Amino acid sequence: MPHTEPVAIVDIGSNSVRLVVYSGSPRIPSIIFNEKVLAGLGASLAKTGRLGEEAQERALEAMRRFRLLIGQMDVKRTRVVATAAARDAENGDAFLDRIRALGFDPEVISGEMEGILAGEGVLSGIPEAEGVIGDLGGGSLELAEVGGGKVGRSVSLPLGVLRIGEPNRKAEARVRATLREALEDTGLGARGRGRPFYMVGGSWRALARLDLIATNYPLAITHQYRMAPSRPEELRKMIRLLDKADPRSIPTLTASRIPTLPAAKLILSSVADELEPSELVVSSFGIREGLLYHQLTEEERKLDPLVEAARDAGRGLSRFGEHGDLLDRWIAPIFDDPPERARLRLTACLLADVAWQAHPDFRAERGLEMALHGNWVGVDAPERVMIAQALWANFGGGRSLPDKAVAALCTEAELERAALWGLAMRLGQRLSGGLAAALERSRLGCADGTLTLCLRAGEEALYGETVDRRFRRLGSALGCRTRVSTL
Numbered sequence: 001m002p003h004t005e006p007v008a009i010v011d012i013g014s015n016s017v018r019l020v021v022y023s024g025s026p027r028i029p030s031i032i033f034n035e036k037v038l039a040g041l042g043a044s045l046a047k048t049g050r051l052g053e054e055a056q057e058r059a060l061e062a063m064r065r066f067r068l069l070i071g072q073m074d075v076k077r078t079r080v081v082a083t084a085a086a087r088d089a090e091n092g093d094a095f096l097d098r099i100r101a102l103g104f105d106p107e108v109i110s111g112e113m114e115g116i117l118a119g120e121g122v123l124s125g126i127p128e129a130e131g132v133i134g135d136l137g138g139g140s141l142e143l144a145e146v147g148g149g150k151v152g153r154s155v156s157l158p159l160g161v162l163r164i165g166e167p168n169r170k171a172e173a174r175v176r177a178t179l180r181e182a183l184e185d186t187g188l189g190a191r192g193r194g195r196p197f198y199m200v201g202g203s204w205r206a207l208a209r210l211d212l213i214a215t216n217y218p219l220a221i222t223h224q225y226r227m228a229p230s231r232p233e234e235l236r237k238m239i240r241l242l243d244k245a246d247p248r249s250i251p252t253l254t255a256s257r258i259p260t261l262p263a264a265k266l267i268l269s270s271v272a273d274e275l276e277p278s279e280l281v282v283s284s285f286g287i288r289e290g291l292l293y294h295q296l297t298e299e300e301r302k303l304d305p306l307v308e309a310a311r312d313a314g315r316g317l318s319r320f321g322e323h324g325d326l327l328d329r330w331i332a333p334i335f336d337d338p339p340e341r342a343r344l345r346l347t348a349c350l351l352a353d354v355a356w357q358a359h360p361d362f363r364a365e366r367g368l369e370m371a372l373h374g375n376w377v378g379v380d381a382p383e384r385v386m387i388a389q390a391l392w393a394n395f396g397g398g399r400s401l402p403d404k405a406v407a408a409l410c411t412e413a414e415l416e417r418a419a420l421w422g423l424a425m426r427l428g429q430r431l432s433g434g435l436a437a438a439l440e441r442s443r444l445g446c447a448d449g450t451l452t453l454c455l456r457a458g459e460e461a462l463y464g465e466t467v468d469r470r471f472r473r474l475g476s477a478l479g480c481r482t483r484v485s486t487l
Contacts, residue, residue: 006032008070008078009288010063012099012106014042014085014160015138015260016202017059019066020288021073025312026296028124028305028377033073037062038256041095042085042139042162051089056098063102079291080106083114084139084160111156114287115142119151121290122198122283125305125377126224131278132192134271135286136201136264138162143182145191146198149301155186161203161263172266179274189275197229197277200286203264206257207232208282213253214238217381218405219372223284224380229272231280232265239265285377304343306378310350313374317354323436324350330439331424334446334478337417344383345421348390352425353434355395364397372406382409386418393422394429399477423477427470431462438462443487451480454487 006023018036022029039059044052070078080099086092087108099106109117118135123146135142139160145152157178164171183189199208208222211231239261242253272280293301315322328349337345348371355366371388379387389401389410399419401407407415424444431453432438442462443454453471455462463471463484475482 004029005076006073007292008066008073008075009291010066010078010080010104010106011288012041012059012080012082012086013137014045014083014140014162015040017041017062018288019062019069021070021075022292025308026292027300027303028309028312029292030309030312031375033069035066040138040162041089042137042160045085045089045139046163046165049089050091051085051095056095059095060098060102063099063104067102067104078104080104081287081291082106082108083287084111084137084156084158084163087111088139088158109287111140111142112154114140115144115154115156116151117287117290117294118142118200119144119146119154119290120293121285121287122146122200123149123151123301124289124293125283125285126198126281127305127378129196129198129281129283131195131197132188132275133198133200133283134204136161136199136204136267138260141267143186143188145188152191153186153188155182155188157182159267161260161267164263164267167262167266171263172270175267175270176274179270183274193276194278196279196281197271197275198281198283199268200283201264202254202257203260204268205282205284206253206261207235207264207268209253210235210238210242210261218403219381219384219409221373221381221384222282223377225282226380227280227282229277229280232268232272235265304378306347306376307343307350309374309376310347313370314350314352314354317357319353319356319434321436322350322353323439324352326436326439327352327425327428330428330442330444331421334424334444334451335417335421341386341417344379344386344418345390347379348387348394348418348421349425351387351391352394352429355391356434364392364395367391367395368397368401382414385410386414389415389418390422390425393419394425395422396426399423420474420477423470423474427467427474430470431467441487446478446480449480450483451475451478452483452485454485457486460486 008021011018016036017039021033023032024030040055041051096106119133122129122133130147133144137160141157141159144154205222208225212220242258314324328346355363358366368388371391441456445452
């Protein structure tokens, strides 16, 4: 897909004001700048019905900075959206006039549309999502059904972490009553029961990070992290202890998010009890990504976000031009991977040349780091590990990952298959010298216990000593004899 000029989205929420600048492939653009200010516009909404003056000033100060940055980044398109706080406050219109005076053109998104956009954001990052999404902000909670690549019914509820007040039993009763009525009136309760619930919003991501810490999960990535519906309630004691903890001792938790955790936990526990989902799944994508996804064509939406992001990364880091698709087609005949695995193999092939600039002794580590900690979506933790295993083997690290806890996220069979991908990739890269030509003019196949490499007549010299070693090693790993022939 063609690259686009930088586009900026300014999200004026009830808790934070955030600027995100995106660039790159339209299907899965990269974030090149991301900054938020916790202005707390919705903090006084429940008590006074108005935006506090101090909160407005913090937001306006942030917007002045954002205005300058957007100009200096030469951003061509900027979209400014305001949600529950500006939408519901008595003085919301007056506040937006002050935003307009800075040169912005803010638009107020309805509660229903906010839920639709949040749902489209989830689908952008988790295309196979089927269930109900919940987008928790400072001033509201949006619920929407997702499935089949579409967003269904959407509803907005006044249940934000700043809006419910002190998270006590009285507040919990109000939250549960509001949820129960909404789930029944919209039919979302019946349609969401027994299906995944997708969690959107910074406060719920902070809860997930807390669970990652509590369980000592070996891969601290929140996107597509899964929790049992009972888990938020089990975190109650740990949340209480955070009041006494030094925020610096928990670097993965933003200190400013810690005060919102009790309310976020209360709302999530209530959702889990009233909706009875099969599991809780975190989505790092929400309304901002939904705004971008909303503008895509149907064909663009069908593109795999993981594959497109890997293709974009491979294009920028390869030596002689990205040819991961060709490498994948070259090794594919010796594997019988189902579609959900074939996409991981293709992703690894698209990244097969990303570590060439690293010191030779650390290329495997570079590939491992990119797979495990890259800003990917459309992939869960075990799938990241499979890609990491493939790249580890491709860059010469071997067939066993160095971190056993990370490796344990996959089965032995999954790790072995990924290692075989890596060995085949490693053979293809050495045979071709990282170029496309040799792959286009040769064939790799496996039948009747024999691994065969076919070279074009006149190009037999490509089969050098290093190629021979890698070919034989792949054959041994597959349990096959090896044979070289001429096309």
